[in-house]
Amino acid sequence: MTPGSTSGAPGVVVVVTGVSRYLGAHVAARLAADPRIERVIGVDAPEAGTEFPDLLDRVERIRVDAGSLGGILADLDVDAVVHLALVSAPDPQHGGRSGMKDQNVIGTMQLLAACQRAPRLRKLVVRSSTAAYGVSFRDPAVFTEETEPREVPRGGFGRDILDVEGYVRGFRRRRSDVTATVLRFAPFIGSTADTTLTRYFSQPFVPTVFGRDPRLQFLHFDDALEVLHRSIVEDHPGTYNVAGPGVLSLSQAIRRAGRVAVPVLEPGLSGAAALARSMGFGRYGLDQVDLFVHGRVVDTTRLEQEYGFTPRSTAAAFDDFIRAHHGGVVVTRSQLAAAEQLVLDGIRQVRAAVRERSS
Amino acid sequence: MTGPGQGHDPQGIGRFDVPQQPPAPDAEPARRNGHRPAAGVAPTPQPTDEVDTAATDEPASAGGAPASGGRHGGSEPAVPDRPGDPWDRRVANGLAFLRRRLSGDYEVDEFGFDPDLTDAVFHPLLRLLYRDWFRTEVSGVEHVPVDGPALVVGNHSGTVALDALILSAALHDKHPAHRYLRLLGADLVFRMPVVSELARKTGGTVACNPDAERLLGGGDLVGVFPEGFKGIGKLYADRYKLQRFGRGGFVSAALRTGTPIVPVAIVGGEEIYPMLADIKPLARLLKLPYFPVTPTFPWLGPLGMVPLPSKWLIEFCPPIPTAHLTDSADDPLVVFNLADQVRETIQQTLHTLLERRPDPFGP
Numbered sequence: 001m002t003p004g005s006t007s008g009a010p011g012v013v014v015v016v017t018g019v020s021r022y023l024g025a026h027v028a029a030r031l032a033a034d035p036r037i038e039r040v041i042g043v044d045a046p047e048a049g050t051e052f053p054d055l056l057d058r059v060e061r062i063r064v065d066a067g068s069l070g071g072i073l074a075d076l077d078v079d080a081v082v083h084l085a086l087v088s089a090p091d092p093q094h095g096g097r098s099g100m101k102d103q104n105v106i107g108t109m110q111l112l113a114a115c116q117r118a119p120r121l122r123k124l125v126v127r128s129s130t131a132a133y134g135v136s137f138r139d140p141a142v143f144t145e146e147t148e149p150r151e152v153p154r155g156g157f158g159r160d161i162l163d164v165e166g167y168v169r170g171f172r173r174r175r176s177d178v179t180a181t182v183l184r185f186a187p188f189i190g191s192t193a194d195t196t197l198t199r200y201f202s203q204p205f206v207p208t209v210f211g212r213d214p215r216l217q218f219l220h221f222d223d224a225l226e227v228l229h230r231s232i233v234e235d236h237p238g239t240y241n242v243a244g245p246g247v248l249s250l251s252q253a254i255r256r257a258g259r260v261a262v263p264v265l266e267p268g269l270s271g272a273a274a275l276a277r278s279m280g281f282g283r284y285g286l287d288q289v290d291l292f293v294h295g296r297v298v299d300t301t302r303l304e305q306e307y308g309f310t311p312r313s314t315a316a317a318f319d320d321f322i323r324a325h326h327g328g329v330v331v332t333r334s335q336l337a338a339a340e341q342l343v344l345d346g347i348r349q350v351r352a353a354v355r356e357r358s359s
Numbered sequence: 360m361t362g363p364g365q366g367h368d369p370q371g372i373g374r375f376d377v378p379q380q381p382p383a384p385d386a387e388p389a390r391r392n393g394h395r396p397a398a399g400v401a402p403t404p405q406p407t408d409e410v411d412t413a414a415t416d417e418p419a420s421a422g423g424a425p426a427s428g429g430r431h432g433g434s435e436p437a438v439p440d441r442p443g444d445p446w447d448r449r450v451a452n453g454l455a456f457l458r459r460r461l462s463g464d465y466e467v468d469e470f471g472f473d474p475d476l477t478d479a480v481f482h483p484l485l486r487l488l489y490r491d492w493f494r495t496e497v498s499g500v501e502h503v504p505v506d507g508p509a510l511v512v513g514n515h516s517g518t519v520a521l522d523a524l525i526l527s528a529a530l531h532d533k534h535p536a537h538r539y540l541r542l543l544g545a546d547l548v549f550r551m552p553v554v555s556e557l558a559r560k561t562g563g564t565v566a567c568n569p570d571a572e573r574l575l576g577g578g579d580l581v582g583v584f585p586e587g588f589k590g591i592g593k594l595y596a597d598r599y600k601l602q603r604f605g606r607g608g609f610v611s612a613a614l615r616t617g618t619p620i621v622p623v624a625i626v627g628g629e630e631i632y633p634m635l636a637d638i639k640p641l642a643r644l645l646k647l648p649y650f651p652v653t654p655t656f657p658w659l660g661p662l663g664m665v666p667l668p669s670k671w672l673i674e675f676c677p678p679i680p681t682a683h684l685t686d687s688a689d690d691p692l693v694v695f696n697l698a699d700q701v702r703e704t705i706q707q708t709l710h711t712l713l714e715r716r717p718d719p720f721g722p
Contacts, residue, residue, distance in 0.1 A: 138546045140569035141470045147569070211552025213560075215471050247469050255463035266552070297469050333462045340458045347450050 013039045014232060015078050017111060018085030019059065020044045022193060023127070025052035026221075027082060027228050032058035036233055041076060043069065044085075045103070047094075070114035073121070080123035080232055081115055083108065086164070088129070088157050089196050089285055097156050104160035112171045115178070124180045125231045126168050130217075130241065131158040131287060132184055135294040141215075144299045145184075145239050155287030165239075179237045183227060186243030186298065187291075189317050190221030191324035196288065198321060204330050206254050207272075210263035213251045214295025217243040218318055223311035227303070236306050241298035244314035250292060257322050258329035266293060470570070471559030474539065481561050485528035488521075492668050493627055494722065495525065497533045499675035502621055505536045508575040509678065510613045511582045511621045514601055514705050515590030517628035518651045520544075521666065526625060527561070527582060529673060540582040541574050543567075543609075547588075547648070571612040581618075583609045585698070592637065592649035598629035599713060601706050607691075607698040614688035614697075619678035622701050624708035627671030630719045632656065669719050672712045676704050 014031055018024035019042030029052075032040040042061045064072060073081070086104050090097040108126075115121055133139070134149030135158075153159055165182060172180050187197045197218075200206065219242055227242050254261045264272065266289070304310050311317075456479050459465055465475040489495040503509060511530075516522055527540035542558070543566035549555040564570045566583065574581050584590060589602035613620050634651045642650035656663030679700065687693040 137550045138565060138567065140567050140573075141564045142570070142573060144569075209552075211554075211556065213471075213556045215467065215469070215559075247467050247471070248463075249467050249471065249473075252463040252465070252467060255461060295471075331461065333464075336458050336462050340454045344451055344454050348447065351446070 011038045012036065012079045013041065013077055014080045014082065015041045015043055015073065015076070016059075016082045016084065017043045017107075018083075019056060019061065020051060021084070022052070022195075023188070023221075023224070024084045025055045026225055027084060028059045029055040030225055030229055031082075031232060034229070034233065041078075043072075067110055069110060070117055073114045073118040077120045078118050079120055080125070081111070081118075081121065082228065082232060083111055083124070083126045084228075085111075086127055086129075086160070089287070090156065100156060101160060104157075105163045108164045108167055112167050116171060116175055121175070121178055123232065123235075124168075124171070124178050125228065126164065126180070126182050127228075128165055128168075128182050128184045128239075129157070129161050130184050130186050130243065130296050130298050131155070131291075132161045132165055133296065133298070134158060134162070135290045135296075137294070139294065142297050142299050143241070145241055145302055153287070153290060155285050155290055157285070157287045158290070179235050181231045181236050182239040183231065184239065184241050184298065185224055186217040186219040186241075186296075186314075188221050188224055189218040189321045191320050193221040198325070200288070201253065201257050201259065201321065202325050204259060205262050206259045207264050208250055208254070208261045209266050209289070209292045212266070212293050213249045214292050215247045215249055215297050216253060216291075216295055217247060217297055217314045218321075219243050220312050220317035220320060223309075223317070226309065227307065227311070230307055230309065234307075238302075238306070240303045240306065241300050242303055242311065243298050243300055244311050244317045245300055246313040246315055247297055248314055248318055250295070253318055255331075256318065257325075258331050258333070260330050467560075470541070470562070470564045470574070471556075472539070472541070472562040473560040474562075477539070477561050481524075481557075482528050482531060485524055486532065488666075489525045489529050489671065492666070493525065493631075493671040494668075495529055495627070495671040495673060497529050497673045497675075499677075500530070500533045500535075502675040502677050503530065503534055503538070503580065504619070504678070505534075505538075506578065508578050508616065508618045509580050509621050510571075510575065510609060510618050511540060511580060511623055511675075512609060512701050512705070513582065513584050513623040513625055514599075514709060515584035515586040515628075516593075516598070516625070517666075518591055518632035518634050518653065520548075520584070520591055521631060522625050522628035523582065523584060524561070525628075525671065526623065526673065530580075538580045541579050542582045543571060543584075545587055566608075568608055568612050568615075571609065572616055575612065575616040575618045585609050588648040592651070593634070594637065595629065595633035595635060598633075599626070599709050601702055601709075604698045604702050607694045610694045610697045610701070611688045613681050614684050614694070617682040617685045619680050619682075620697070620701055621678045622676040622704040622708070624674050624676070624705050624712055625671070626673075626709060626712040626716060627669045627719070630669035631666035633667070667720070670716055670721050672716055674708050674712055676708055679704075 014037055016024055016028040016031065019028045024042070028040050028042045031037050040059045042056060042059045044061065044063050046063045046065055062072065085107055087094075087100045090100045094100075095102065112124075115124055130143070131153060132149065133143045133147055134151050134153045136150040138150055140147065149162065152162065168180060168182055171178075188195050189198055189201075223244070224242065227240075230236070248256070251261055300311070312320075456475075459475065465473065467473050503511065511526075513522070513526060523542050523544075527542060530540050531537055539562050542561070542563040544558050544563045546565055548558050548563070549565055558564075564574070571581055571583070585604040585607070586602040587605060593600070593602060610620070612618075632651065632653045634649075634653055636652040638650040638652060642648065653663065655665070655667075679697070681697070684693060684697070
């Protein structure tokens with residue numbers, strides 16, 4: 001009955017949702033490679049594609065719509081559920097914003113309803129986001145897990161995240177015997193991850209909001225996997241901020257990546273984001289615009305104390321991303337250093353010449 | 360205008376030297392680029408390397424053949440010629456600074472504070488203003504602790520919150536430990552584009568208890584002006600009359616962290632933009648707390664933004680310890696009494712300072 005009995009006990013069955021996507025596939029593969037876990041079952045919507053078949057060869061896959069999940073979880077004698085099937089940006093090919101909301105909010109609701117009826121379930125791990133803190137000009141600079149959002153976010157993803165966390169709170173009340181872990185992830189970055197933000201930083205010219213230089217935090221993708229893995233094999237009930245310690249300002253990140261920032265007035269950017277979305281390219285929404293106006297920094301002390309694990313710093317995670325995406329660099333550091341030396345030598349020569357002439 | 364500035368020249372030169380002299384002990388950022396080591400100081404490169412490998416390694420390794428070859432070829436004959444050439448050093452430092460900025464090789468803390476930019480750009484500008492334009496005299500710096508947290512509480516004045524910036528720059532220069540004052544600003548400051556980022560980069564953050572306590576908990580020096588807009592937006596007729604001290608949130612932040620409170624009185628800020636009237640309908644229209652009319656603004660347009668060269672006096676008062684009151688942070692009576700004590704101290708110091716300065720625009 002104790003949560004500890006699941007970890008390490010033989011025959012642990014773990015269900016991972018969202019395995020057709022990057023994060024889900026990697027988590028499922030990693031759990032499948034862990035000898036402490038007997039079965040890893042990847043659950044997905046029927047229409048989901050298979051983007052990572054080579055990762056998932058040791059993962060059993062079930063395609064089912066969220067409504068009929070309840071019976072399956074009970075039949076499979078599931079011990080733990082990892083809920084990763086969240087969409088962070090509307091995808092026009094999968095129903096746009098309404099499809100995104102269906103998956104995020106309704107999908108979570110139905111999954112939690114199914115979990116509530118699963119008799120053997122001992123552990124629930126839910127992916128959340130630091131977007132749960134919302135955005136407001138009166139926000140403190142650093143969010144701890146206790147900070148309540150002051151304003152409901154404008155962006156769809158932020159609102160979905162608030163709903164998802166609300167459902168998890170309800171689930172905790174109803175199934176207090178289940179260890180529920182909510183992980184509020186900072187935006188992922190890394191050498192291979194492909195997210196809205198990595199695509200954003202891969203462009204040579206990067207739009208920013210005029211007069212704003214938000215403080216950003218990133219989480220290296222491998223550290224996200226590590227934290228998710230530990231959440232399943234260890235017991236860490238509660239809500240945790242998961243982010244790389246330290247801060248990069250947006251302008252600093254763009255310069256480190258050797259890109260060029262193009263400041264755009266904020267109303268223009270919101271309009272452009274809406275336009276780009278309606279025309280079907282670009283997946284920047286109000287979530288991104290708000291992030292680029294306000295920035296978001298979280299305190300990770302609780303994670304470090306509870307997990308005994310410190311993700312690599314935001315700057316290190318970003319460096320890893322830069323190394324992998326060095327194509328498209330507009331200005332390199334060595335060019336800058338060479339230019340510095342050139343100008344310095346030039347000035348020295350001119351001054352030496354002037355001095356010689358005057359003496 | 361230049362007269363008073365030159366009148367203080369001995370002091371002025373002394374101050375001007377400060378950025379030049381301390382490089383050896385404290386200013387790693389300014390010395391990072393490896394031009395000084397060639398002047399014959401062998402041990403210098405090692406410490407700088409340890410402090411900041413990212414900045415020093417990069418040009419040496421990445422710029423490999425062209426840069427380092429050019430550097431040693433170019434600087435070794437150049438430097439022994441004129442070892443103390445200040446212009447050469449200044450140019451080299453300026454270029455190194457530009458390179459650091461353009462490649463993102465600097466650190467920003469979680470509040471957005473950028474010490475590199477503050478030291479190189481904002482403080483030199485403010486230094487001109489407080490030293491040469493306002494002839495600021497600072498006393499009682501010894502009351503500001505050399506390390507550990509303290510809450511500096513001041514009177515607010517002057518239509519725009521210039522006094523906060525002057526206070527932070529003057530404190531940084533005059534304090535033996537060159538401490539940065541982390542200012543707490545109204546959320547209006549952080550609503551405005553550009554202004555919000557200037558505030559964050561110079562070490563400011565939103566005035567709220569979580570941020571204040573986080574900064575104090577981290578051992579920082581926090582500056583707060585509890586009068587807020589009531590202080591800066593008051594009419595010239597009400598100058599040096601302290602306004603209400605809000606709800607005393609600053610006191611509870613200090614109590615919760617057991618931080619001493621250092622009251623500071625600032626004289627001179629009221630005369631820089633003497634506010635004769637407040638056009639309230641216009642303020643409401645622009646969503647500002649007030650719309651000032653001064654002898655020069657808005658009549659002279661942008662020229663009206665030039666502050667009048669009043670004489671400034673800043674005095675730090677003895678700290679008020681709060682460590683014994685940590686349990687009373689939620690006791691409104693203790694909080695109000697302490698806020699009153701701070702307010703009285705500042706008001707009385709203001710009166711004493713005003714007596715020392717009979718002519719607001721004197722030397």
